[in-house]
Amino acid sequence: MAPTPGVPGTSAHRRESYTTESLLAVAVEVFNERGYDGTSMEHLSKAAGISKSSIYHHVRGKEELLERAVGRALDGLFGILDESGARHGRALARLEHVVRRTVEVLVAELPYVTLLLRVRGNTSTERWALERRREFDHRVAELLREAVADGDLRADVDVRLATRLLFGMVNSIVEWYRPAGSGAASGDQIADAVTRLAFAGLRRP
Amino acid sequence: MAPTPGVPGTSAHRRESYTTESLLAVAVEVFNERGYDGTSMEHLSKAAGISKSSIYHHVRGKEELLERAVGRALDGLFGILDESGARHGRALARLEHVVRRTVEVLVAELPYVTLLLRVRGNTSTERWALERRREFDHRVAELLREAVADGDLRADVDVRLATRLLFGMVNSIVEWYRPAGSGAASGDQIADAVTRLAFAGLRRP
Structure with a gap:
């Protein structure tokens, strides 16, 4: 609230x-x-x-409120890419860092990221937000591509498709996560579950 | 169209x-x-x-159209659970079958499943649809639970959370999949990518 x-x-x-x-x-x-x-x-x-x-x-009006709100979500997301864990090390480790932190930012800034994900593109602010979202997705897809080139990710998954499914899973969290829910998982537990599922899969090794 | x-x-x-x-x-x-x-x-x-x-x-009116439309999506989804692949064999194999077929039904019945996923719960038909969706989710969660008990799925993933993330990934397909898109993946390719990502993960074995 x-x-x-x-x-x-x-x-x-x-x-x-x-x-x-x-x-x-x-x-x-x-x-x-x-x-x-x-x-x-x-x-x-x-x-x-x-x-x-x-x-x-x-x-100035409604649109400035939208701009500030989605700006806050975007600052949180792009901030991740500047973190040390996203800049140093093997692409796979950087990718895992970005995925984990994306979940954490999403949970921490839930209403702002929810709004960002629902933006439609009818006004220039909305189109700017969509453009920035795409840019973030491209940066993550780039990491995936690098990790495949390093031989750390399976080569039989199409990078574009995998990026979409990965974000589909991550973004779906806004649909059901409610911080106050009884027995609700913490942002940390959700981040663990997402990275485990995405990188190691559900099947027992 | x-x-x-x-x-x-x-x-x-x-x-x-x-x-x-x-x-x-x-x-x-x-x-x-x-x-x-x-x-x-x-x-x-x-x-x-x-x-x-x-x-x-x-x-009779708008609500009957909704009922028929989401009914078509639900028939497709529940039909999967009656298929031989969902009824015989180890829980893991049945679960994989259900996930793969869910993606296929989603792609084949795209507008109907899209509508089902956007239902809000304001009318009795919408509430019925939400109830049926939950029932389907429970049936899949049950399969996950069985597969964990069989020792085929990792025990360190919370079943409820895993079910949500799995459906988050699958359901997100309605947001971006357009059958006519140039170079669009087929339902089959998407189903492959989803099952691979969900069960084996992105990391190279």
């Missing part, structure tokens, strides 16, 4: 109690529930409990 | 040229594009190029 600051309180109190960051958290929840296209400034104003003009005090 | 029969033609000609089956194909396309909730009888009538009353000649 996003923070719901300043309830009860005066309108002024509520307005003051939002930072752009905490307003963003509310907006992302609404976007994920209604879809970005289906969300109006009116919906955002109601969900946040502040007036539209108070929202305009923080951002 | 769905067939667009009877264009150009008289209204009567168009109405006559639809079977419930071909009308269903049009409806499923519209549902997948606009979402089931966002689709009205008006939308369906426009897409089919026939009047609403002509549609009522075939079905």
